[in-house]
Amino acid sequence: MSTAPAPSAGVPVLEMRGVTKRFGGLTAVEGFEARLGEHEVVGLIGPNGAGKTTVFNLITGVYELTAGAIAVRGRDTKGLRPDQITSLGVARTFQNIRLFRRMSVLENVQTAMDLRLGYGILASVLRTRRFREREREITEKSRALLDLVGLADDADERAGALAYGEQRRLEIARALATDPRLLILDEPAAGMNPQETDELGEMLHVIRKRHDLTLLLIEHDMKFVMRMCERIIVLDYGRIIATGTPAEVRANPAVIAAYLGDEE
Amino acid sequence: MAFVLDHLVHLSILVMLALSLNLINGFAGMFSLGHHGFFAVGAYAAAVVVFYGAQGSVPAGEAAVVAGSASSILWFVASLVVGIVAAGIFGFIVGVPCLRLRGDYLAIATLGFGEIVRILAQNTEAVGGARGMEVSYLLLERDVDTQNEYALLYAILVVALTAVTFVFIRNLIRSRHGRSLVSIREDEVAAELVGINLARAKLMAFVVGAAFAGLAGALYANYMTQIEPKEFNLIKGIYILLFVVLGGMGSLTGTIIAGFVLYVLDKIVLNLMPQEIQSLREVLFALILIILMISRPQGLLGHKELADTRFWQRLFRRQRGLKESS
Amino acid sequence: MEYLLDQLLNGLSLGCIYAFIALGYTMVYGIIKLINFAHGEFFMVGAFAGYFVLSAAGIEAIGLPEPLPMILAFGIAMLAAALSSGVLAVIVERLAYRPLMGSSRIAALLTALGVSLFLQNVGIQVFSAEQRGYPEARRYIDLDDAADYVGQTFPGLAYATFTVTSPTGKDSEVREILAGPDKALTADAVAELKYKKDADGEPVGGFYVSSPFSHTAKTLIVIVSLALSFGLLWLLVHRTQFGRAMRAVSYNPEAAKLMGIQSTRVISMTFFVGAFLAGIGGIIWGMRYGKIEPFMGFMPGLKAFIAAVIGGIGSIPGAVFGGILLGVLEVLIPAYLPSEYSGYKDAVAFIALIAILLYRPQGLFGRFEGEKV
Numbered sequence: 034m035s036t037a038p039a040p041s042a043g044v045p046v047l048e049m050r051g052v053t054k055r056f057g058g059l060t061a062v063e064g065f066e067a068r069l070g071e072h073e074v075v076g077l078i079g080p081n082g083a084g085k086t087t088v089f090n091l092i093t094g095v096y097e098l099t100a101g102a103i104a105v106r107g108r109d110t111k112g113l114r115p116d117q118i119t120s121l122g123v124a125r126t127f128q129n130i131r132l133f134r135r136m137s138v139l140e141n142v143q144t145a146m147d148l149r150l151g152y153g154i155l156a157s158v159l160r161t162r163r164f165r166e167r168e169r170e171i172t173e174k175s176r177a178l179l180d181l182v183g184l185a186d187d188a189d190e191r192a193g194a195l196a197y198g199e200q201r202r203l204e205i206a207r208a209l210a211t212d213p214r215l216l217i218l219d220e221p222a223a224g225m226n227p228q229e230t231d232e233l234g235e236m237l238h239v240i241r242k243r244h245d246l247t248l249l250l251i252e253h254d255m256k257f258v259m260r261m262c263e264r265i266i267v268l269d270y271g272r273i274i275a276t277g278t279p280a281e282v283r284a285n286p287a288v289i290a291a292y293l294g295d296e297e
Numbered sequence: 298m299a300f301v302l303d304h305l306v307h308l309s310i311l312v313m314l315a316l317s318l319n320l321i322n323g324f325a326g327m328f329s330l331g332h333h334g335f336f337a338v339g340a341y342a343a344a345v346v347v348f349y350g351a352q353g354s355v356p357a358g359e360a361a362v363v364a365g366s367a368s369s370i371l372w373f374v375a376s377l378v379v380g381i382v383a384a385g386i387f388g389f390i391v392g393v394p395c396l397r398l399r400g401d402y403l404a405i406a407t408l409g410f411g412e413i414v415r416i417l418a419q420n421t422e423a424v425g426g427a428r429g430m431e432v433s434y435l436l437l438e439r440d441v442d443t444q445n446e447y448a449l450l451y452a453i454l455v456v457a458l459t460a461v462t463f464v465f466i467r468n469l470i471r472s473r474h475g476r477s478l479v480s481i482r483e484d485e486v487a488a489e490l491v492g493i494n495l496a497r498a499k500l501m502a503f504v505v506g507a508a509f510a511g512l513a514g515a516l517y518a519n520y521m522t523q524i525e526p527k528e529f530n531l532i533k534g535i536y537i538l539l540f541v542v543l544g545g546m547g548s549l550t551g552t553i554i555a556g557f558v559l560y561v562l563d564k565i566v567l568n569l570m571p572q573e574i575q576s577l578r579e580v581l582f583a584l585i586l587i588i589l590m591i592s593r594p595q596g597l598l599g600h601k602e603l604a605d606t607r608f609w610q611r612l613f614r615r616q617r618g619l620k621e622s623s
Numbered sequence: 624m625e626y627l628l629d630q631l632l633n634g635l636s637l638g639c640i641y642a643f644i645a646l647g648y649t650m651v652y653g654i655i656k657l658i659n660f661a662h663g664e665f666f667m668v669g670a671f672a673g674y675f676v677l678s679a680a681g682i683e684a685i686g687l688p689e690p691l692p693m694i695l696a697f698g699i700a701m702l703a704a705a706l707s708s709g710v711l712a713v714i715v716e717r718l719a720y721r722p723l724m725g726s727s728r729i730a731a732l733l734t735a736l737g738v739s740l741f742l743q744n745v746g747i748q749v750f751s752a753e754q755r756g757y758p759e760a761r762r763y764i765d766l767d768d769a770a771d772y773v774g775q776t777f778p779g780l781a782y783a784t785f786t787v788t789s790p791t792g793k794d795s796e797v798r799e800i801l802a803g804p805d806k807a808l809t810a811d812a813v814a815e816l817k818y819k820k821d822a823d824g825e826p827v828g829g830f831y832v833s834s835p836f837s838h839t840a841k842t843l844i845v846i847v848s849l850a851l852s853f854g855l856l857w858l859l860v861h862r863t864q865f866g867r868a869m870r871a872v873s874y875n876p877e878a879a880k881l882m883g884i885q886s887t888r889v890i891s892m893t894f895f896v897g898a899f900l901a902g903i904g905g906i907i908w909g910m911r912y913g914k915i916e917p918f919m920g921f922m923p924g925l926k927a928f929i930a931a932v933i934g935g936i937g938s939i940p941g942a943v944f945g946g947i948l949l950g951v952l953e954v955l956i957p958a959y960l961p962s963e964y965s966g967y968k969d970a971v972a973f974i975a976l977i978a979i980l981l982y983r984p985q986g987l988f989g990r991f992e993g994e995k996v
């Protein structure tokens with residue numbers, strides 16, 4: 034479980050087929066299909082309540098599927114716990130920021146490396162050499178990640194005390210600490226001003242290159258989505274109403290109808 | 298002298314119990330109200346070893362166990378080990394169903410567990426039923442002459458083991474295991490999604506916490522001549538919970554300081570008071586709990602350790618730990 | 624068969640008492656998400672209030688036919704019990720719980736435990752730790768009026784209590800039955816009573832007529848009063864302004880505030896109503912089991928909370944159903960186990976609790992509230 038299978042050519046990073054989720058009588062997602070190859074950047078858009086976050090929760094195993102199948106790098110995730118799915122190489126951020134608020138910024142990132150850390154209770158208690166080496170190693174890696182998202186100077190700050198935009202970036206650093214192949218971002222630019230949004234876009238480009246990532250992101254800021262993504266999936270009332278390049282999606286009458294009075 | 302040492306033994310045992318409770322309640326954020334149950338399991342397991350093992354193995358014709366003999370000391374050590382293991386196993390047994398419970402529900406379920414342990418002890422003749430069990434001294438002959446010597450030996454032992462508990466739990470907290478637990482306390486969903494195995498982390502907290510409570514129980518049983526089921530009641534649980542809460546959930550040094558302060562107030566200052574005030578002990582105890590919760594719910598040190606407080610840093614002019622947030 | 628029926632009735636009446644307590648637990652939890660451990664103490668205080676009213680005196684006949692005077696006596700005691708619990712709850716909420724609004728759940732839970740301990744121990748200071756026998760609802764007949772009753776039978780028992788001194792000089796209290804359903808009151812018995820003294824050496828001024836109800840009849844009364852209270856509570860919650868406000872605050876406190884609902888008043892009122900019912904439970908407990916003491920509230924309180932959890936916390940029908948189910952289980956299981964296991968009776972509730980939490984954490988009647996991520 035701890036070592037993810039080697040990515041082989043042709044196997045999609047994420048594959049979803051006929052994915053459906055019902056909450057009691059409410060169908061939040063129905064018949065969702067997607068296939069994400071390596072290094073792709075895909076946007077998931079749709080009006081409020083369309084079911085976007087639910088799709089993320091299904092991918093990461095927070096919710097159980099009602100029907101359909103999800104495979105991460107060729108591995109069916111059925112029956113896996115969220116932490117097991119994470120260890121397959123999926124990491125995410127949250128629409129409502131969920132940091133470990135009373136832990137330090139550095140600890141937030143270190144915690145997410147637990148997965149790859151492998152030393153036992155006795156090593157902790159006796160402070161063995163293995164313990165010290167592994168800890169030094171992950172501290173260095175964590176600091177590098179903080180540097181990447183521009184939080185190097187705040188390593189000892191309490192996570193809850195960071196400014197809003199910083200918290201969003203810390204969530205990204207924490208997600209990267211799990212060493213993912215697929216990073217999924219739930220409204221990463223929400224609450225940011227245009228300048229911050231631009232910086233975020235650049236940062237994501239760098240991160241994607243450096244960490245060899247596939248990105249799937251939900252975003253309401255259309256300009257941001259159109260610029261970032263190669264491909265866009267549009268959800269409305271839980272169903273896919275369009276997919277295609279930004280230009281195709283923008284011209285699609287169904288999309289325009291769904292967004293009428295909502296955006297743009 | 299013996300008076301001070303006796304108090305030291307009792308206080309150390311309570312502190313050991315409270316430190317192990319802090320691991321579960323303070324760091325892992327699982328609100329357990331049944332810790333006295335693990336204490337009871339440790340005490341009873343040790344008592345059974347002493348009663349059926351040490352006393353039971355005395356050859357027919359000889360009067361009783363000879364305290365201080367090599368075999369007695371071995372039996373003593375065995376009783377501690379069995380106390381730890383038995384409580385650890387109970388920690389696992391209680392922990393498994395508790396994995397599915399959170400917050401108030403966990404509190405009530407663990408409270409129920411504590412009650413069940415007491416009810417079982419009370420109704421099981423093999424462990425003396427409501428009368429409880431006698432535990433003979435193994436470590437050293439204890440009579441009028443050796444009273445002081447015994448108290449000193451036991452106090453050193455208990456204080457040393459409490460220090461071991463402190464270091465064990467502190468080191469555990471400052472490692473990946475501790476980070477996992479605290480992250481679960483802070484946000485369970487996010488913790489699981491960064492790859493923490495919730496079940497394993499929580500069970501670890503329960504088992505380690507219970508095991509140290511079991512050690513405390515075993516030390517207690519060996520020190521007292523007699524244990525009774527009714528001692529292991531919810532009041533005891535709340536008493537040590539008060540150490541944890543007053544000191545700060547998630548602060549080990551806080552637990553020790555609060556334990557010391559409360560114990561001295563309770564057992565020493567109160568005893569110097571007139572009888573009318575002494576009879577109000579429980580009322581005062583409850584009142585302190587209420588006022589404390591209303592006025593300073595995070596306890597004395599919050600989740601900081603003593604060395605991380607501004608007071609300490611000013612005292613020793615050094616900077617470490619987290620920066621102040623506001 | 625008869626044994627089963629008896630046990631079933633016993634279980635039912637115990638269950639009804641649990642239900643009375645559980646209702647308050649569930650209402651308070653529903654509205655402020657607090658396990659109010661002190662709720663068991665409200666029950667205890669109700670039992671004591673009833674005790675003092677009932678033992679103060681019997682009710683004078685006021686010319687009503689039997690058994691009305693008895694019911695009246697009981698009714699007054701019950702009202703006193705319910706009101707004193709209710710008022711205490713309002714005070715506790717104001718002083719201890721309201722300052723905690725917005726602080727952590729653990730702080731609130733510990734405060735509730737603290738209040739529970741506090742009330743128990745204040746109870747010991749005020750009432751003493753000793754168990755007391757619970758007086759029955761009874762009617763008092765003054766010796767001056769006794770002549771009117773000579774030659775009559777009574778639906779309950781007519782009895783007098785007085786002190787006799789044994790040949791060794793020791794005083795003891797005796798209870799002499801003067802008349803009953805098939806024994807008429809004689810003039811001789813009344814005449815003799817004039818010479819008896821009570822414990823303080825004063826002449827006994829009269830005699831008592833006890834409740835005419837059999838054990839089974841009492842059980843039925845308990846069940847009927849629960850049904851009535853439940854009905855009234857349902858109306859209160861679903862058909863009144865207060866009920867609407869209460870449901871609004873419990874569903875979404877912020878929105879309720881925006882809509883101009885004064886949540887502090889609603890919360891206070893909820894405590895009052897919940898404790899009012901617990902007070903009724905307290906007096907019924909006293910009558911049914913005959914003994915009260917300051918610690919009496921803790922276990923039944925805890926069991927009632929378990930009942931509320933079994934029924935689905937926040938659900939009023941759930942509390943009633945859970946209470947009754949738990950009462951019946953607690954009586955029936957030990958009744959059919961070999962007697963050496965009867966000591967494990969108290970474990971039944973906790974085992975039931977853990978089982979329900981594992982298999983249906985939202986309780987039998989509760990809605991499941993999954994966390995949105």
Ligand SMILES: Nc1ncnc2c1ncn2[C@@H]1O[C@H](COP(=O)(O)OP(=O)(O)OP(=O)(O)O)[C@@H](O)[C@H]1O
Nearest residue numbers: 056061080081082083084085086087088993994995
């Ligand atoms: N745990 C849940 N229980 C019940 N219903 C849920 C749950 N999670 C989501 N829903 C419902 O599913 C639907 C889709 O919600 P979702 O959060 O996926 O929308 P979204 O597209 O992310 O919207 P937004 O843009 O507002 O974030 C909504 O109607 C929501 O109320």
Ligand SMILES: [Mg+2]
Nearest residue numbers: 085086087128
């Ligand atoms: Mg969303």
